[in-house]
Amino acid sequence: MSASTAPGLADSLDRLGTETAFSVLARAKALEREGRSIIHLEIGEPDFATPAHVVEAAHRALLDGQTHYCASAGLPELREAAAHDLSARRGGIPVDPANVMIANGAKPFLFFTILAVCNPGDEVIYPDPGFPIYESAIRWAGATPVPLALHEDRDFAFDLDELASLLTPRTKLVILNSPQNPTGGVLSAEDCAAAARLIAGTRAWVLSDEVYARMLYEGEFATVASDPELLGRTVILDGFSKTYAMTGWRCGFAAVPTALVDPLTRFFVNSTSCVPPFIQLAGVAALTGPQDEPLAMVEEFHRRRDLVVDGLNALPGVSCRRPRGAFYVFPNVAGTGIPADDLARRLLDESGVAVLAGSAFGTVGKDNLRLSYANSQENLHEALRRMKEFLS
Numbered sequence: 001m002s003a004s005t006a007p008g009l010a011d012s013l014d015r016l017g018t019e020t021a022f023s024v025l026a027r028a029k030a031l032e033r034e035g036r037s038i039i040h041l042e043i044g045e046p047d048f049a050t051p052a053h054v055v056e057a058a059h060r061a062l063l064d065g066q067t068h069y070c071a072s073a074g075l076p077e078l079r080e081a082a083a084h085d086l087s088a089r090r091g092g093i094p095v096d097p098a099n100v101m102i103a104n105g106a107k108p109f110l111f112f113t114i115l116a117v118c119n120p121g122d123e124v125i126y127p128d129p130g131f132p133i134y135e136s137a138i139r140w141a142g143a144t145p146v147p148l149a150l151h152e153d154r155d156f157a158f159d160l161d162e163l164a165s166l167l168t169p170r171t172k173l174v175i176l177n178s179p180q181n182p183t184g185g186v187l188s189a190e191d192c193a194a195a196a197r198l199i200a201g202t203r204a205w206v207l208s209d210e211v212y213a214r215m216l217y218e219g220e221f222a223t224v225a226s227d228p229e230l231l232g233r234t235v236i237l238d239g240f241s242k243t244y245a246m247t248g249w250r251c252g253f254a255a256v257p258t259a260l261v262d263p264l265t266r267f268f269v270n271s272t273s274c275v276p277p278f279i280q281l282a283g284v285a286a287l288t289g290p291q292d293e294p295l296a297m298v299e300e301f302h303r304r305r306d307l308v309v310d311g312l313n314a315l316p317g318v319s320c321r322r323p324r325g326a327f328y329v330f331p332n333v334a335g336t337g338i339p340a341d342d343l344a345r346r347l348l349d350e351s352g353v354a355v356l357a358g359s360a361f362g363t364v365g366k367d368n369l370r371l372s373y374a375n376s377q378e379n380l381h382e383a384l385r386r387m388k389e390f391l392s
């Protein structure tokens with residue numbers, strides 16, 4: 001049946017966005033099948049293997065028969081391990097295991113939290129450039145997206161006065177993300193504390209997306225949840241995908257305000273039922289086992305960050321900030337004279353370098369590209385060589 005003769009679809013689908021990284025990945029893979037050599041800098045996932053002891057824990061759990069439904073909010077042993085981890089990595093803030101929930105990745109928490117708190121017409125503040133799922137879910141919920149600009153000349157920090165001017169009695173939720181996708185920017189402790197004070201003066205919920213909390217190259221990690229007034233209304237979002245190179249396992253966790261535990265549980269019951277128990281037991285092994293592999297991964301990302309930033313800044317017409325976290329850079333390519341959207345397309349088609357256009361993350365980054373440096377140093381050198389050839 002062709003699309004034109006198929007029965008109609010829901011009008012609400014017009015409001016549902018997508019993540020361009022997956023469509024560029026599909027196009028890059030199609031080119032590879034035609035025999036082209038492609039360097040993948042589009043997709044945001046560590047190129048390392050999941051630590052062996054985590055894989056072994058899943059294997060053991062499978063053999064032990066941990067293959068059935070389990071509690072929708074998560075296995076008690078993982079909720080406890082995650083509560084301990086969330087607290088210990090955030091200066092000992094109190095996190096009760098009863099407030100910790102487990103989902104199929106961090107993503108469901110974004111989508112379901114927005115659906116759980118927003119009525120049509122409510123305003124949601126979110127970073128621009130930012131992870132595209134925020135805006136997609138806000139629009140899907142019928143709420144009003146209110147972008148908070150991140151400024152390149154401030155290393156992609158937002159301006160506190162601008163945040164203050166966007167907070168209104170209609171603000172229902174504020175989404176923050178640090179370390180940040182797509183810029184690699186990190187919220188400083190001072191800005192974090194000041195933002196927390198501003199938000200504490202409103203009645204808004206907070207969703208603090210901290211999935212890159214462990215990927216920090218300089219300075220200390222700061223969270224708005226350290227502010228005692230905000231802790232009780234903040235979803236602190238973390239997960240296994242990035243920290244433990246477990247993107248394909250689909251497991252994430254969050255500390256959730258008490259009033260949201262039941263609504264989120266109902267969303268899980270209505271959608272995925274639960275995260276497979278053998279995967280959750282692998283998660284326990286990841287959180288409680290040796291941490292040398294995630295640490296070594298961050299050290300390697302640090303070296304690659306410097307390689308990529310230095311290499312990009314040596315290209316004609318390109319300028320790139322040196323981000324303090326995550327594994328992304330967001331170079332400005334206005335000086336090349338080629339619109340960033342065209343440049344991203346042509347780099348893939350003509351040079352075999354898959355990158356994303358900044359416009360995939362909102363309107364503010366229209367002159368930028370996003371590169372994920374979760375690839376080998378050898379491939380990063382080759383990508384820079386191809387980009388240099390293209391731009392020269």
Ligand SMILES: Cc1ncc(COP(=O)(O)O)c(C=O)c1O
Nearest residue numbers: 044105106107131181239241252
């Ligand atoms: C900022 C941000 N939040 C959430 C996610 C989703 O992560 P997960 O794989 O745990 O669903 C990503 C993935 O790229 C991300 O960049």
